[in-house]
Amino acid sequence: MNDPAPPSSSPPDRRAVDALDAADPLxxxxxxxxxxxPGRIYLDGNSLGRLSVDVRDALVAAADDWGARVVEGWxxxxxxxxxxxxxxxxxxxxxxxxxxxxxxxxxxxxxxxxHAAADRRAGPIVTDAGNFPTDRYVLEGVARQRxxxxxxxxxxxxxxxxxxxxxxxxxxVDYRTGTLLDxxxxxxxxxxxxxxxxxxxxxxxxxxxAAAELAVGCTYKYLNAGPGAPAFLYAxxxxxxxxxxxxxxxxxRRDQFGMGPGYDPADGIERFLAGTPSILGIRALDAxxxxxxxxxxxxxxxxxxSLTDLCIRLADAWLAPHGVEVLTPxxxxxxxxxxxxxxxxxxxxxxxxxERAGVVPDFRPPDVLRLGFSPLTTSFADVWDGLDRLRGxxxxxxxxxxDTAARRVT
Amino acid sequence: MNDPAPPSSSPPDRRAVDALDAADPLxxxxxxxxxxxPGRIYLDGNSLGRLSVDVRDALVAAADDWGARVVEGWxxxxxxxxxxxxxxxxxxxxxxxxxxxxxxxxxxxxxxxxHAAADRRAGPIVTDAGNFPTDRYVLEGVARQRxxxxxxxxxxxxxxxxxxxxxxxxxxVDYRTGTLLDxxxxxxxxxxxxxxxxxxxxxxxxxxxAAAELAVGCTYKYLNAGPGAPAFLYAxxxxxxxxxxxxxxxxxRRDQFGMGPGYDPADGIERFLAGTPSILGIRALDAxxxxxxxxxxxxxxxxxxSLTDLCIRLADAWLAPHGVEVLTPxxxxxxxxxxxxxxxxxxxxxxxxxERAGVVPDFRPPDVLRLGFSPLTTSFADVWDGLDRLRGxxxxxxxxxxDTAARRVT
Numbered sequence: 037m038n039d040p041a042p043p044s045s046s047p048p049d050r051r052a053v054d055a056l057d058a059a060d061p062l063x064x065x066x067x068x069x070x071x072x073x074p075g076r077i078y079l080d081g082n083s084l085g086r087l088s089v090d091v092r093d094a095l096v097a098a099a100d101d102w103g104a105r106v107v108e109g110w111x112x113x114x115x116x117x118x119x120x121x122x123x124x125x126x127x128x129x130x131x132x133x134x135x136x137x138x139x140x141x142x143x144x145x146x147x148x149x150x151h152a153a154a155d156r157r158a159g160p161i162v163t164d165a166g167n168f169p170t171d172r173y174v175l176e177g178v179a180r181q182r183x184x185x186x187x188x189x190x191x192x193x194x195x196x197x198x199x200x201x202x203x204x205x206x207x208x209v210d211y212r213t214g215t216l217l218d219x220x221x222x223x224x225x226x227x228x229x230x231x232x233x234x235x236x237x238x239x240x241x242x243x244x245x246a247a248a249e250l251a252v253g254c255t256y257k258y259l260n261a262g263p264g265a266p267a268f269l270y271a272x273x274x275x276x277x278x279x280x281x282x283x284x285x286x287x288x289r290r291d292q293f294g295m296g297p298g299y300d301p302a303d304g305i306e307r308f309l310a311g312t313p314s315i316l317g318i319r320a321l322d323a324x325x326x327x328x329x330x331x332x333x334x335x336x337x338x339x340x341x342s343l344t345d346l347c348i349r350l351a352d353a354w355l356a357p358h359g360v361e362v363l364t365p366x367x368x369x370x371x372x373x374x375x376x377x378x379x380x381x382x383x384x385x386x387x388x389x390x391e392r393a394g395v396v397p398d399f400r401p402p403d404v405l406r407l408g409f410s411p412l413t414t415s416f417a418d419v420w421d422g423l424d425r426l427r428g429x430x431x432x433x434x435x436x437x438x439d440t441a442a443r444r445v446t
Numbered sequence: 447m448n449d450p451a452p453p454s455s456s457p458p459d460r461r462a463v464d465a466l467d468a469a470d471p472l473x474x475x476x477x478x479x480x481x482x483x484p485g486r487i488y489l490d491g492n493s494l495g496r497l498s499v500d501v502r503d504a505l506v507a508a509a510d511d512w513g514a515r516v517v518e519g520w521x522x523x524x525x526x527x528x529x530x531x532x533x534x535x536x537x538x539x540x541x542x543x544x545x546x547x548x549x550x551x552x553x554x555x556x557x558x559x560x561h562a563a564a565d566r567r568a569g570p571i572v573t574d575a576g577n578f579p580t581d582r583y584v585l586e587g588v589a590r591q592r593x594x595x596x597x598x599x600x601x602x603x604x605x606x607x608x609x610x611x612x613x614x615x616x617x618x619v620d621y622r623t624g625t626l627l628d629x630x631x632x633x634x635x636x637x638x639x640x641x642x643x644x645x646x647x648x649x650x651x652x653x654x655x656a657a658a659e660l661a662v663g664c665t666y667k668y669l670n671a672g673p674g675a676p677a678f679l680y681a682x683x684x685x686x687x688x689x690x691x692x693x694x695x696x697x698x699r700r701d702q703f704g705m706g707p708g709y710d711p712a713d714g715i716e717r718f719l720a721g722t723p724s725i726l727g728i729r730a731l732d733a734x735x736x737x738x739x740x741x742x743x744x745x746x747x748x749x750x751x752s753l754t755d756l757c758i759r760l761a762d763a764w765l766a767p768h769g770v771e772v773l774t775p776x777x778x779x780x781x782x783x784x785x786x787x788x789x790x791x792x793x794x795x796x797x798x799x800x801e802r803a804g805v806v807p808d809f810r811p812p813d814v815l816r817l818g819f820s821p822l823t824t825s826f827a828d829v830w831d832g833l834d835r836l837r838g839x840x841x842x843x844x845x846x847x848x849d850t851a852a853r854r855v856t
Contacts, residue, residue: 103496141550168696264726314675
C-alpha cells in the first residue's frame with residue numbers, strides 16, 4: 037500500500053515548526069475549541085473530534101429552544117435532517133441540495149443503503165477485509181438476509197474486481213493506513229453500485245461526491261459534532277426514486293403526519309429517515325459545520341496534508357531506526373489526515389504515550405499506532421512534540437513497563 | 447372502547463382545583479422544569495415532554511466532559527446504553543438489570559425486535575389498525591422482507607386472535623384513545639411473541655415488564671429527555687440468547703474493539719446495539735430519570751389518573767353539550783395520562799386553542815383532539831383552565847375562523 041522507499045527530506049527543528057504555526061492561516065481556529073489540558077497532546081481527532089465553543093453554545097441554545105417552544109418547535113426542527121444535510125453536502129462533501137440527510141448512525145445508514153442497493157443489483161456484496169469492522173459486520177448480515185454472496189476481498193483492488201455486477205463498499209480513507217482512494221477512478225473502473233464510507237474522510241479531505249452514487253459517514257470525527265452525534269447518508273438525486281429503505285419509519289413516509297394506512301416513501305432523500313431524529317445532535321453538527329465553512333474545506337485538507345507530511349518526515353528521521361514503519365502513503369494526494377505507524381509493540385507504546393508521555397494516539401490491532409491530525413485543532417508543534425515524546429519512549433524502552441491490561445474502548 | 451354512559455360527578459370549581467394543587471405532594475416538581483411562558487397551558491407532554499433544569503445541566507456537563515476528556519471519556523461512556531437502560535428499567539419499567547438498552551429510535555428498535563421475533567416464530571406479524579403509524583409501517587416492511595403475512599386487525603382483541611403462533615405488536619397505551627391494556631392478561635391470552643410499544647406508557651403509568659417478552663419505547667414524551675432523545679429496547683433476559691439483531695453493528699459485537707473478522711453477537715442485551723450511541727442524549731435521559739426516581743413512578747401514575755379524571759369530569763360537564771365525546775376509558779386503571787376528545791371540527795379547534803386561547807393540545811386525524819397531562823409538569827389548574835378555554839371556544843364558535851392550512855408536524 038505504501039511506497040517502497042522513504043526518501044523524505046530531513047525534518048525541521050522545533051523553531052521552524054513554530055514558524056509554520058505562526059504563518060498558518062488556520063491557526064486561529066484552534067482557539068475556537070475547548071482545550072482542558074494544554075500540556076496533553078491530542079492526536080486522536082480521527083476517533084473523536086474536539087468540542088468547539090460554537091457547538092457547546094449550540095447545544096445550550098437547542099436545549100433552551102426546546103424548553104421555550106416545547107412541541108411548537110417541531111415545524112422548524114422537522115426540516116433539520118435535510119437542511120443540515122444540505123449544509124454538510126455543500127461544506128464538506130461536494131454534493132448537491134437534497135442529496136444528504138443527517139440521521140441515525142453510520143451502522144444503521146449503511147444497513148439501509150446496502151439493502152436499497154441489493155434491491156437494484158443481484159450480484160455479490162463486496163468489501164475489502166481491511167474495511168472498518170462495522171461495515172464488514174453489517175454487510176455480512178445484509179448479504180445473509182438477502183441470500184447473496186458476501187465477499188471480503190484481501191485488497192481494495194481485489195474487491196473492485198470481485199464486485200462486478202454487485203455492490204461494492206469501500207472506505208474513501210482507510211481507517212488504519214489512512215490511504216485515500218480515488219473515488220472517481222474506482223467508480224469508473226466498476227459496474228458495481230458503490231457505497232462509500234466517508235467516516236475518516238469527511239472534514240479531513242476534499243470529497244467530491246458528484247461521481248458517487250451512495251455514501252455514509254459519521255460526524256464525530258473530523259466534523260467535531262460530539263460522541264455519538266448523528267451520522268449522514270448520501271444518495272445521488274437521480275437514483276433516489278429507485279431506492280427504498282428497508283426500515284419503514286414514519287419520518288420516511290410521504291405525508292408523515294397524515295398518519296394514514298400503509299407505507300408510501302417520501303419523494304426525496306427523506307425516504308431514508310426512520311424514527312425521530314436527534315434534534316440537539318443535529319443542531320450541534322450545524323454549529324460545527326459553521327466552523328468548517330469559515331475555514332474552508334480546501335484549506336483544511338491542505339493543512340491535513342502538511343501536518344501528515346511533517347509527521348512522516350519526523351517518523352522517518354526519528355522512529356524508523358527503532359523499527360517503526362510508516363504504513364500511510366507518502367503521496368499527500370493519496371492520504372487522509374491520520375498516519376499509521378507499525379511496530380510490534382504498538383499496544384504498549386500507545387498505553388505508554390497516554391499514561392506517561394501525555395500524548396493521546398490510538399491503536400488498531402494487531403500492531404498499528406494511529407496518529408490523527410485533525411486539521412483545525414492540531415498544530416505543527418503538536419506533531420513535533422508528539423513525535424518527540426514517542427521517540428523518547430522508544431529510546432528508553434519504558435513502554436515495556438506499562439500495564440497493557442487496560443480495556444481498549446476506542 | 448369507552449364505556450357507554452358518562453356518569454361522572456359534577457366537576458370542582460376553580461378554588462377546589464387550587465386546593466388540589468396545594469395538597470399534591472408532586473406539585474413542587476413543577477419548579478424543576480423550564481416554563482418560558484407561564485400563561486401558555488401546555489397539554490402536549492404526551493408528544494414532547496418539557497425541559498428540566500436537571501437535563502439542561504446534564505447536557506452542559508456532558509458537553510464539558512467531552513471537551514475535557516475527548517476520546518478518553520469512552521471507557522465511561524461505553525457503559526451508558528446498558529447502565530442508563532438499567533436505571534430506566536428500575537425506575538419506570540419494572541424490568542431487571544441487563545434487560546433494557548438505551549439506543550437508536552423506536553422505529554429502528556422495533557425493526558430489530560420484529561426481525562428477531564421473526565427468527566423465533568413462523569406465523570403472521572400482527573398489530574391493530576389503530577396502532578401508531580411507525581409501528582404499522584415498520585411491521586408491514588418486516589413482514590414483506592420475511593415473506594410473512596402482515597395483519598392489521600380492526601381491534602386489539604381481533605389482533606390478539608389473529609396473532610396465534612406469530613408475532614403480536616401492541617401499544618400498552620393507545621396513542622389516540624389513551625386506552626391502557628392489561629399487559630399480563632394479553633400475554634396470558636396468546637401464544638404469540640408479543641412486542642409492546644411503551645411510547646405513551648413509560649413515565650405515565652406503572653409498567654411491569656416481568657410478564658413481557660419484548661418491548662420498545664421512546665424517552666421524549668413522559669420521560670422528558672428531549673426531541674429525538676435515544677429510545678429504549680427491552681428483551682427478557684432468558685430470551686436474549688435466542689434473539690439476534692438484523693443490524694450487525696460493531697457496538698453489538700462480542701469483543702467490539704478486537705475488531706476481528708465476522709460478526710459474533712455480544713452475550714447480553716448489548717447485542718441489540720448497532721452504531722455509536724448518542725452519549726449526550728443518554729446523559730440527558732439519565733438526569734431526567736433522576737427526577738422520575740425522586741418522584742416515584744407510583745406517585746406519578748396516581749397523579750396521571752387524577753389529572754385525567756378531572757379532565758373527563760370537566761369534559762362531561764362543559765364540552766359534551768357542544769358535541770364533544772370522550773374516547774378515553776373512564777376506568778382510571780384502563781388509561782394512560784392523556785385524554786382523547788372527539789369532535790368533527792377537532793382540527794380547527796386544535797388550531798384555535800393554540801393560536802387564540804394559549805393552550806397547546808395536539809390533533810390526531812381524523813377528528814381527535816388529544817390532551818396530555820404529563821404528571822410532573824401539569825397542574826390541576828392547567829387542566830381546569832385548559833378545559834375552560836376550550837369551552838369558551840366551543841361556545842363562541844370562533845374556531846371556525848382560524849387558518850386550518852397550517853402544516854401539522856406533530
